[in-house]
Amino acid sequence: MYKIAKENLPALFQRIAEGQDLILPISNGGQVNYGVWTEDADVDIETLKSVKSPKDAFFPQSENLYTCVREGKKLQITPEELQQKDFVVFGMKACDIQGVEVLDKVFLSEPVDTFYAARRQHGTIVAMACHEPEETCFCKVFGIDAAEPKADVATWLIDGELCWKPLTEKGETLTKAVADLLSDDAAADAKVENEKSAIRAIIDKLPYSDLSLEGWNGDALTEKFNSPVWEELYKPCLACGTCTFVCPTCQCYDIKDYDTGHGVQRYRCWDSCMYSDFTMMAHGNNRNSQMQRFRQRFMHKLVYFPANNDGMYSCVGCGRCVEKCPSALNIVKVIKAFQNQGGENA
Amino acid sequence: MQELIARAKELLANGTVARVLGWKAGDLPYNPEPAYFEKEEDFKDFVYNGFCGANLSKYMIEATKLEGKTLVCLKPCDTYSFNQLIMEHRVDREKAYIIGVGCKGKLDIEKIKKQGIKGIQSISGAEITDDAETLTINTLYGDKTIPYADGMLERCHVCKGKEHKIYDEIIGESKDTKDADRFDEVSRIESMKPEEKFAFFQKELSKCIRCNACRNACPACSCRKCVFDSNKFDSSQKANVDSFEEKMFHIIRAFHVAGRCTDCGECSRVCPQGIPLHLFNRKFIKDIDEFYGEFQAGEDITVKGPLTSFTFEDVEPSVVAERG
């Protein structure tokens, strides 16, 4: 186990950023979001949750696919280059890392999304354990251990020191590159073990930790789909995209063209199943009521996705939607509503 | 709250209303959600406390299309929005039974958490009946207390007053929680140099994730289809690919609600990135007040809005440059 004093972190960041991008939580206008490190960035690794999940690092909110330039009646099409530069994402929590696993299932299965794959290949993830979990967290429900994140490097911030443990080859490489800033400390192992137990103890006390996912699987598809509970649940939904845009696992995108005046830039950007024009086609829309769109989001996360991915839910219990929904709706309320409904409807 | 529940049940029972639009207790101490109550037993979950910040006027657009009357709980500031919706024929007054509910300032959980409070287990002092000046918050990491006012939404610090502008009856007392001038921040920005203004808004707007929560929560943004979702202007946008698009969206949105925005503050309340969106709307309100005389949207439904009226002596647009 390595460690580094908290006050030496700026030097660590500077070192990592030499020759590669470093993406980490930065406070901007009072909000913490992942962003590219610069010398004057206001890095904040204490705040537990970034507003947006760090999924942008691998699947940005918008990215160009190709550029098309028109000269007279001739068109010149240039595809966007894939990620070539290595980068490090620092500070990701266990839930967000599980979010990336979910994205992997989507984008790395055939046909592989080359843009995503290139980023995954070049990205190194330095995870941080969750020092003080919050009441909106429910990662435990999905079998995620916030105390011991799985990544290229796992870290723990304990009493002004960052304990550092490489877990993979990528992690070892990164560790070597910054080795002179780290010190090896056998005693740190015990500290980390203490921290892990403290974290787990808190997690056991969290209000959502005993949430049961019983009945949420592919087998229950039609009963869940046809349940009258949706009709009640969706009503406060304002049809904004907050839940989908802060979510670490939402992966839907739309492809659009932008007229640059001298051509077209084709890009993709996140879409939200909460939007009325989601999956709009020439004939209209598959889901033309907000109830249907609302249902889609939760059915996808809790039923369709696990049914197609060996039981893996596409919710990781990060609790961002719990915090950010303007109408105080969230996936936990959905799960509970079906629980309360008892066996007969659910 | 008990009086409100009793009255709502009574109106439901005697057939005056077919449903009640209020708030249902959440599963955390601070997340009640807007909800409809149609049966007596539904009321076990009914709640009205300091966290019931949502402006239910917007829900009335759909609710007044339903069979029978809808009882809606409106706070004093929400009634301005309701009036504005009446003016624009978006709600049917005849289908609404308005209970003006008392308000002593609504709470902002984000602001409370920003004060280093996490792992919240329970909160006391947020009940509407409670005259407590402090909030006591029991957390996994110890108990905390903060003054009630320190947990209030920005909009409550510039409260429009405790008067309901439209109602069928009033239940509960309201308090004027104003302790700041709503134009202070706008004036502060106005006095900046252009590059400072630009940097300020660039920084704030760069956080925008285009979730549309501001728009969708806004009672004035009640278009069936927003121009940013339709191809009518070739203006449909789903993401801020370029920083221009953030500006375009927020300026046009503010312009579309200019003269119609009641300054209810929902946009800023719901923004997941804490962007002070009210600064756009208030800029228009401040300009309208200065250029065309004081105007409060939703106050008087017989008065034409400032952008659908004019006087021969209006200031020229050059006033902007002349003001410096």
Next chain:
Amino acid sequence: MQRIGVFVCHCGSNIAATVDVKKVAEMALMEPGVVHAEDYQYMCSEAGQARIQEAIKEKNLTGIVVCSCSPRMHENTFRKAVERAGLNPYMVEVANIREHCSWIHKDIEEATKKAVILMRAAVAKVNLNTPLKPGESRVTKRALVIGGGIAGIQTALDIADAGYKVDIVEKTPSIGGRMSQVDKTFPTLDCSACILTPKMVEANAHENITIYTYSEVENVSGFVGDFTVDIRKKARSVDMTKCTGCGVCQEKCPSKKTPSEFNRGLNNRSAIYTPFAQAIPNVPVIDREACIKFKTGKCGLCSKVCQAGAIDYDQKDEIITEKYGAIVVATGFDMIKLDKYDEYAYSQSKDVITSLELERIMNAAGPTKGHLERMSDGKPPKEMVFIQCVGSRCSDDRGKSYCSKICCMYTAKHAMLIRDKYPDVNVTVFYIDVRTPGKNFDEFYRRAVEDYGVNYIKGQVGKVIPQSNGKLLVRGVDLIDQKQIVKEADMVVLAAAIEPNPDVRKIATMLTASIDTNNFLTEAHAKLRPVESPTAGIFLSGVCQGPKDIPETVSQAGAAAVKAIGLLAKDKLMTNPCTAHSDELLCNGCSNCANVCPYGAISYEDKEVNDHGKREVRRIAQVNSALCQGCGACTVTCPSGAMDLQGFSNRQILAEVDAICR
């Protein structure tokens, strides 16, 4: 995608000398949709037009861009040319490369570059043009005149003489209006009745004119050329077909205590009455408020004495519904109420009167049979004071900000007539300014001062105080001599401001005609369309549009008639196809567009729409294309973009913006 042809005009050397026209044509071929481009000496010539027509046929062109002079010059020429070649005339766009380019730039390269950009903008726009068709609407060959004063009578006569049917609706029991109350007219001093009465008779006798007196407009629907109007003919209680106008009923009527409206309340009339002797129609009405029969059920004397058996107590209001092609508003004016002017003691003393009351006093058929006497004691006055601008040119909200225009002249008239008939009466006039623009007006005023010795004092009166001796103490200032003036007068005459008839608000609302803050009807253009309302098919006659004297009123009445005739002479109206349209799936029904429409062209309808399978009844804006003039104010006020303007659509303008900025 359109198949676009671009035609670049040399305009001799006007364009070709500074713009490389060949290059513009060449560049045009690089634009999306352009399949043909050529340049030619004079595109507007017969030969030039023929080239466009040929190209349309040969290349199946669907859109045309002409790069030439200003569209204000030849847009119509090119529209007609393409129409003859079978293309919709609205598929043409003109790029103005002369006035906006070749004529103002010297450098050929620069001018050519700009011409190319202007061409691109036009191409981008025409790509989004759609064929437009002017609408047609029929014209009902009948006009309605609201108001039966001199303005209304004159308009009706002029329209009727042109061969069209006209109906006059008059609120009071007789036509004649304010002019019938006037004794003499300035500056000729001829008798008002003598010149008005023949016109009233002529109107009454005209085969094309129908007069509805004691009637009011109740409801107006429709639009230019096709209005439907409900007229409430109030129950007269006298059968107009039977009444001979003998007047016995009025003589015998025992209820004689109602103040006469015609004589401005200076004397009383009976409950059954005609307002004045020359009334048209000469058929009395029963004032049901005053009539004993209606109040108590007893009496019925008029019925007993009427030999013609014309009295009909059971008569009911009647609604007449008629269609009109044009409506002329001639609702006239009234004097303002003087209740805010206590300082002039109008309500305290019977000897403080308004000028219109003086007209009645001086009229031989008036309450004093034309003798100038004090209304308090019947004594002839020796000292008379006239106060000008009572409520006119007023800076506070007690009165009107405008000049009432007629007061200076009628006061000169009154002063002159009094001095002429009663040389021993001293006449003093307090004025702010004496305004006498008009033919022979200033001469008239000078005669009053110079020949008739009327004492004009520039200054205002602060207070009129009734004295115990029955006299009126007038306190004023003389601004020229800078001194206070105190005068003891026998009578004080107030030149009260005139204001539009208060009913005009209601009428304007029904007609969706706009009115200004003083309740005067707004003209379509202050200078160029002074007798038309911005609402098509509504015309303005007389003081309802602004203060006027009689000759001005008559000439404006004639002008309004001509405009109405011009409309009625058409069988069909071709409407401008560049009108606003609302997309019913996007419309919120919020009414903001209607609030800014100057033509009242937007109405709302509850309509069932099918929004991608969701059926619901929605409040939707409907634009009446016969009324819409295509300004586009509504399009900007519409937040959802539901309201768009044909010919200048959002997407068309944005395409031009994009083309210019790229």
Next chain:
Amino acid sequence: MSIEANEEFRPKIVAFCCNWCSYAGADLAGSSRLAYPADVKIIRVPCSCRVNPMFILRAFEKGADGVIMCGCHPGDCHYSTGNYYARRRMTLLFSMLDYIGVENGRTRVEWVSAAEGVKFSTTMNEFVEKIHSLGKNVRLGDLRCRN
């Protein structure tokens, strides 16, 4: 910005002109041969009240350095009241642009009658000069349109 760079700078300027007054005023400027820089390109609209704030932002988005709107003088609108609405809209919009830090000289409204060819030309000359002094518009545009 250096003088050399300024010489290179050819601003893109969009002028919205109402059909009845200002467009005719521009025509008169043309027929009177009153020159103004070729950087100004005119878009004809029926009335100043047709100008949507969206059009103005769109012009900036696509790379305009200045946008000017011309209409009939207040009181002379062909449609009676159009320019009064336009005046309020533009005042508020310009104020907002100023508020977010866009140089207020980049937007302008001028009332130009059909008889004011001279005023049209002078206005355009002044405006182009102003835009020159402000330089390229970098605060309000979409970078994708720049190249």
